[in-house]
Amino acid sequence: MTSSAFIQWAYLIASVLFILGLKDLNSARTARRGMFLAEIGMALAIAGTLLDHEIVSYRWIIGGMAVGSAIGIGIALWTPMTAMPQRTALSHAFGALAVTLVGISEYHRHGSELGSIKMTAIGFEVMMGALTVTGSLMAFAKLQELITGSHTYRGQNISNIGLFSALLGLWLYLIAAPTAGPLFYLLVGLSLVFGILLVLPIGAADMPVVISLLNSYAGLAAAATGFVISNEILIIAGTLDGASGFVLSILMCKAMNRSMTNVLFGGFGAAVSAPSSADQVYGGRVKSASAEEIAMLFENARRVVVVPGYGMAVSQAQHAVRDLADQLESRGIEVEFAIHPVAGRMPGHMNVLLAEAEIPYDKLKEMDEINPTFEQTDVVIVIGANDVVNPVARTDPSSPIAGMPILNVDKARTVVVVKRSLSPGFAGIPNPLFAADNTLMFFADGKKAILDLIAALKAA
Amino acid sequence: MDTSIALLTIFVLSAFVGYQVISRVPPLLHTPLMSATNAISAISVVGALVTAGGEYGTVSTILGFIAVASAMTNVVGGFLITDRILKMFKKGPDRR
Numbered sequence: 001m002t003s004s005a006f007i008q009w010a011y012l013i014a015s016v017l018f019i020l021g022l023k024d025l026n027s028a029r030t031a032r033r034g035m036f037l038a039e040i041g042m043a044l045a046i047a048g049t050l051l052d053h054e055i056v057s058y059r060w061i062i063g064g065m066a067v068g069s070a071i072g073i074g075i076a077l078w079t080p081m082t083a084m085p086q087r088t089a090l091s092h093a094f095g096a097l098a099v100t101l102v103g104i105s106e107y108h109r110h111g112s113e114l115g116s117i118k119m120t121a122i123g124f125e126v127m128m129g130a131l132t133v134t135g136s137l138m139a140f141a142k143l144q145e146l147i148t149g150s151h152t153y154r155g156q157n158i159s160n161i162g163l164f165s166a167l168l169g170l171w172l173y174l175i176a177a178p179t180a181g182p183l184f185y186l187l188v189g190l191s192l193v194f195g196i197l198l199v200l201p202i203g204a205a206d207m208p209v210v211i212s213l214l215n216s217y218a219g220l221a222a223a224a225t226g227f228v229i230s231n232e233i234l235i236i237a238g239t240l241d242g243a244s245g246f247v248l249s250i251l252m253c254k255a256m257n258r259s260m261t262n263v264l265f266g267g268f269g270a271a272v273s274a275p276s277s278a279d280q281v282y283g284g285r286v287k288s289a290s291a292e293e294i295a296m297l298f299e300n301a302r303r304v305v306v307v308p309g310y311g312m313a314v315s316q317a318q319h320a321v322r323d324l325a326d327q328l329e330s331r332g333i334e335v336e337f338a339i340h341p342v343a344g345r346m347p348g349h350m351n352v353l354l355a356e357a358e359i360p361y362d363k364l365k366e367m368d369e370i371n372p373t374f375e376q377t378d379v380v381i382v383i384g385a386n387d388v389v390n391p392v393a394r395t396d397p398s399s400p401i402a403g404m405p406i407l408n409v410d411k412a413r414t415v416v417v418v419k420r421s422l423s424p425g426f427a428g429i430p431n432p433l434f435a436a437d438n439t440l441m442f443f444a445d446g447k448k449a450i451l452d453l454i455a456a457l458k459a460a
Numbered sequence: 461m462d463t464s465i466a467l468l469t470i471f472v473l474s475a476f477v478g479y480q481v482i483s484r485v486p487p488l489l490h491t492p493l494m495s496a497t498n499a500i501s502a503i504s505v506v507g508a509l510v511t512a513g514g515e516y517g518t519v520s521t522i523l524g525f526i527a528v529a530s531a532m533t534n535v536v537g538g539f540l541i542t543d544r545i546l547k548m549f550k551k552g553p554d555r556r
Contacts, residue, residue, distance in 0.1 A: 018500050019477060025493055026484040028549040035492075035546065038500055039539050046535075049506040055513035060525045064512055068532025075533070076540035081548075084491055087541065091498050091534050098531035101523040102507045108523075109516050117464050215494055222504045223474075227467050229507050235467060236474045241501030243478025244493060251487075341487055348490030352545055360552040366487055 003051040010048030011233040017041030018237055022244075028361050045233055081356045082313045085345035086143040088211055093136035095218045099225045100129030104188065106228050112179050119178040121227035123171040126184075127191045128221035134195030136214050142204050143345055152201045163194050202263070205310070205387075205426035207345045208252045209263045216245025248347050255341035255367075257393075257404040277430070282422060285435040288443055294416050295456035297440075301378035303334045305370065307407055308350050309343050311384015311419070315446035318357040321383065324450050325359065327457050336363050338370040338380075338407050340388035367407060374411040382409060383418045384446050386425030391433055401427050415439045418449040492545045499538025505531035 017037045024034020055061070079087045103125040107114070114122065141147045170187045174180060202210055219241025226234030253260055298304070306325065312318060325335040337359065343350045351364050374380065382389055385407075393404040409415050410433050417434060420443060424430060433439055442449050485493045508531050512524025 014503075018503075019481060021500075022478075022481045022485075022493075022496065025489055025496060026481075026486065028486075028489060028546070028551075031489060031492065031549070032543065032546045035496060035539060035542050038496065042500070042503065042535055042539070045503055045506055046509070049509050052510055054510050056515050057513050060512045060521055061509055061528060064508070064525045064528030065532050068529040069536045071529070072533040072535065072537030073540065074537075076537045076544065079541065081545075084495075084541075084545075087537075088491075088494055088498065091495070091538060094530040094533045095498060095502055095504065098502070098508050098527040098534075099504045101527040101530075102504065102511050105511045105516070105520040105523040105527075108519050211494070215498065219497065219501045222501045223471060225504055225507050227464075227471075229510070230463060230467065231507060232467070232470050233503055234507060235470050237500050237503040239471055239474035240478040240482075241497040243475055244482045244497040247479060247482045248490060248494065251490075339487070346491060347494065348487060348492070351488045352491045352548070355545070355548040355550070358548070358550065361488055361549045362552050364488060 003053060006051060007048040010044045011231075014041035014045040014048075015233055015236045017044070018240060022240060081352055082316060083144075084352055085207060085211060085349060086140050088346055089136045089139040089143055089207075089214070092211070092214045092218045093133050093140065096129045096132035096136065096214075096221055099218075099221045100126050100133060100188070102225055103129060103228060107184055111181055111184070114178040116175050116178065118228060119175050121224050123174050123184075123187065125221050125224035125228055126188050127167055127171060128217050128224065130188050130191035131195035131198065132214050132217040132221060134192045135199045135210075135217075136195075138196055138199035139207060139210050139214060142199070142202075143207060145204075148204075156197075156201055160194070160197055163190065163197065167191060167194060203426060204345065205342075206263050208342050208347055208349075209249050209256075209260070211346050212245050212249035212252055213260075214245070216242050216249060219243070219245055252342055252347060255405060257401070281430040281432050282435050286422065287440055289416070289440040291442070291449070291452035291456040292460075294440060294442060294453060295460050297379050297414055297416070298328060298331070298333065298457065299460075301328075301333050303336075303373075303377045304328055304379045304381065305336050305338050305374065305377050305409075305412070307338045307340075307343075307380060307382045307385050307389060307409055308354065309340075309383065309385025309388065310345060310349075311446050313344060313349065313353055314384065315448075317383060317447035317450050318353045318359075320447050320450040320454070321354070322357040322359050324381075324454050324457075325363075327454055336365050336370065336373075338367065338409075339364055340367055340385070340407055343385060343388055367405060371408050374408050377412040378414065380409040380412040380415045381418065382415065383450070386419070386431055387427045387429075389433055390425070390427075390429070390431045391436075392429065392431070399429060401429070409433070410436055410438070413438065416442055418442045418444065418446055420445060488549075489546075492542050495538050495542045495545065499534055499542060502531045502534035502538060505535055 021034040021038030223238030508527035
């Protein structure tokens with residue numbers, strides 16, 4: 001078998017293994033096996049490529065692989081689970097950087113002889129790649145809180161649309177005249193700027209959508225590379241990545257009842273007509289309780305549901321929450337966890353944190369599954385979540401979160417909200433749940449509150 | 461042109477397969493899904509390898525070297541962290 005035939009076979013087998021691997025992710029039981037298959041596929045594809053007769057020197061290859069592996073191992077071993085969103089944003093940047101550089105090198109080598117078809121692919125590759133590099137780094141900076149808040153300025157959308165049109169124009173021009181070298185590098189440069197401007201105005205709580213979108217872009221850029229260098233496996237793997245980012249961003253948008261355009265260009269607050277003021281909503285009706293008072297609620301409880309939000313991640317309370325659940329279960333109380341799709345900073349964020357705290361995954365319930373059960377729930381503990389449990393989404397059509405699917409915790413017999421203050425969530429609106437008759441506020445840091453509650457339970 | 465159509469066919473079919481397969485992944489596993497697809501798309505390392513090792517001149521070699529290193533970061537880091545996450549997911553009775 002010649003080496004090029006071997007490479008083709010290796011790519012074919014690797015593609016099959018990638019798809020089988022992703023298929024196994026449909027259940028937590030088979031997921032690890034699936035990833036093992038995908039790893040074999042990757043090893044095969046890399047080994048096959050190393051036999052490529054175009055490769056004449058291995059010095060830089062070995063160096064690059066060593067450096068990359070070392071960084072990869074470091075990141076994989078030392079990233080705390082609470083920092084998974086940042087890690088993911090960073091990895092989108094790495095992936096996009098690789099394809100952008102390959103694209104630039106291809107243009108550098110073949111610029112003068114590229115046809116329009118190849119130029120279409122290269123242009124798309126470096127445009128998507130470059131904007132994903134800087135966009136992902138921005139997302140990383142926001143998640144790491146190096147940059148806080150959402151930065152909006154007047155004329156932002158217009159300038160972004162202008163920049164985007166300029167990129168499209170450059171791309172089309174290059175397709176017609178692929179030899180216009182300086183314009184190619186201008187396209188790369190402007191795409192880098194566009195990535196920054198695109199993510200700059202988006203707030204941290206919209207990051208689940210942004211991360212998913214960047215995931216999709218990184219995949220599509222990789223697929224475009226496949227067109228450039230006529231490599232089928234790059235197209236297949238890149239497209240799988242693109243599809244996953246696309247599916248996730250749609251799911252995240254649905255979970256907030258917002259369109260993609262609104263997330264990217266709107267921002268919360270723009271459409272608010274007359275938000276009811278915090279005083280009107282809370283005025284004298286908020287009841288706060290101590291750990292001892294809350295512990296007494298559990299005396300006759302049969303079913304408790306915990307609703308985690310980003311606040312749980314911030315105060316690293318997941319292990320304390322597990323201890324609380326154990327304590328309650330030892331008293332014969334049924335404990336389940338209600339996970340809103342956009343709780344946290346990336347898709348599935350809460351599940352990972354709770355799994356890290358060794359909470360069995362069959363207790364982690366999706367919104368649609370757990371919502372009908374709140375009426376039979378004695379106590380709900382909301383920890384670090386706000387907008388996703390705001391009943392205004394159901395009742396007030398003029399609210400910025402109107403129509404957003406929420407966890408109907410207000411239907412439970414008693415709701416305990418662990419929160420440091422009455423400050424609003426990301427949507428910037430007061431939450432009538434905090435003033436409801438069946439709600440008790442427990443004002444404290446998430447982790448400390450849960451630890452106090454455990455102590456009170458043990459003392460009772 | 462013929463190869464372009466063949467590549468386009470692969471792209472379209474992959475998009476359908478990807479959509480079908482990914483839609484079945486439960487929200488429980490969305491974080492590992494993202495790190496897994498990220499690792500898989502780091503297959504772009506195969507393009508980077510040819511760029512870095514082809515001796516196409518200094519520029520290509522340097523770009524290729526950085527590309528190999530970034531893609532390899534995702535290959536190794538992506539699969540390792542996916543496995544680290546998946547290891548934590550345990551069903552009720554198997555715990556501890």
